[in-house]
Amino acid sequence: MSKVLVIGAGGVGSVAVHKMAMNSNIFSDITLASRRIEKCDATAESVKARTGVTIATAQVDADDIDATAALIARVQPKLVVNLALPYQDLAIMEACLKTGVHYMDTANYEPRDEAKFEYHWQWAYQDRFREAGLTALLGSGFDPGVTSVFATYLKKHYLDTIETLDILDCNGGDHGQHFATNFNPEINIREVTAVARHWENGAWVETPPLSHKQSFDFEQVGVKNMYLMYHEELESLKTHLPEIRRIRFWMTFGDAYLKHLEVLQNVGMTRIDPVLYEGKEIIPLQFLKAVLPEPASLGVTTKGKTNIGDIATGTKDGVQKTFYIWNVCDHEEAYAETGNQAVSYTTGVPAMIGAAMLLTGAWGGAGVFNMEQFDPDPFMAMLNEHGLPWQVKELDAPLAF
Ligand code: NDP
DSSP, X not given: OXXXXXEOOSHHHHXXXXXXXXXXXXXXXXXXXXXXXXXXXXXXXXXXXXHOOOOEEEEOOTTOHHHHHHHHHHHOOSXXXXXXXXXXXXXXXXXXXXXXXXXXXXXXXXXXXXXXXXXXXXXXTHXXXXXXXXXXXXXXXXXXXXXXXXXXXXXXXXXXXXXXXXXXXXXXXXXXXXXXXXXXXXXXXXXXXXXXXXXXXXXXEEEOTTOOEEEEEETTTEEEEEEEEOOTHHHHHHHHSTTOSEEEEEEXXXXXXXXXXXXXXXXXXXXXXOEEETTEEEOHHHHHHHHSOOGGGGXXXXXXXXXXXXXXXXXXXXXXXXXXXXXXXXXXXXXXXXXXXXXXXXXXXXXXXXXXXXXXXXXXXXXXXXXXXXXXXXXXXXXXXXXXXXXXXXXXXXXXX
């Protein structure tokens, strides 16, 4: 029975508080705070209608450490779940340290003016969280999050060591729009247009954005093109599973998405540096976000499924083996349950589960942790129980590419 404060009332925040309300034995008291209180109130209404649970709402600018600390002091939660944007991570961690409260998020800190996706800013908080006796759990979404736990689950139960790991993220959903992103457009486009990087033989290998393509037959989705990308869990997994020789991340994109993105990039609309417009500085990517559909609005029209998983090759009792572990999530089912499409659902459910791990004491400790540093079993059990069932199978051979 614990109080939780969730910050960020977007698609992910909405799914997380719906699922928390469905588990009121763990989350006895829920407050949802965000920049615009009307978004929190709309989510609270939906939670009440779907689950019968009343949640509290509040307005906060989470960039303002003192304002967030004052909110935490008023609400008195045991844990703050940060589902705002990566820009707010450090400010919310500071507010947690100020008030003596545990912290959790789903995406690593990003400075507004650089697309870096690096953990060092948050890992630098290690000593302060340890000395305060508090836990900071980083990246409890799907990727990072479930994909990291999948890796440790394979290592615990199927392989003695992992030599190569490939994370495959497929969204086979169709939202019926010419161009839209399934989570925050600014973060999504920064990620997709970044230089691709993977870890191989002790070094990062860089390739131009979206320059490496492979096709893969995803169960319940079909054959899709996927592209080599950088993704933040590569850094934490290669740190915490140091035996991994090669680790890569792949994401599927349709041709229409890529064509729109190419044009937007060519005309400068994805830039994150300020440009002067009618005497005022604007960031083109932020303006683009303002004209694109809100990810939360896509749920009503999105059909199809996501399929995200890990393929690991390693040895078991001296024999080389390859295992594939994955989850399939249906957009329409996710929408029927929570009013949000599967990309928000596949992030919001693990956010609820990560929070449950900390609040029940299944995971914990003083310091800053990534998902793969904990026992995967209780988290994996909750995935099966709360809408993200997974499967494992042995493949005949390692990936051929
Ligand atoms: P949205 O943009 O839909 O929601 C973000 C919410 O945070 C909005 O309600 C926004 O308010 C609020 N917010 C923004 N700035 C502030 C601030 N300064 N103070 C308070 N609230 C603020 O994003 P998503 O829900 O799609 O994503 C949420 C997080 O989840 C992001 O960090 C994203 O990177 C991460 N994510 C992680 C994934 C994973 O698998 N690990 C996958 C997908 C997303 P307003 O509505 O007023 O703009």
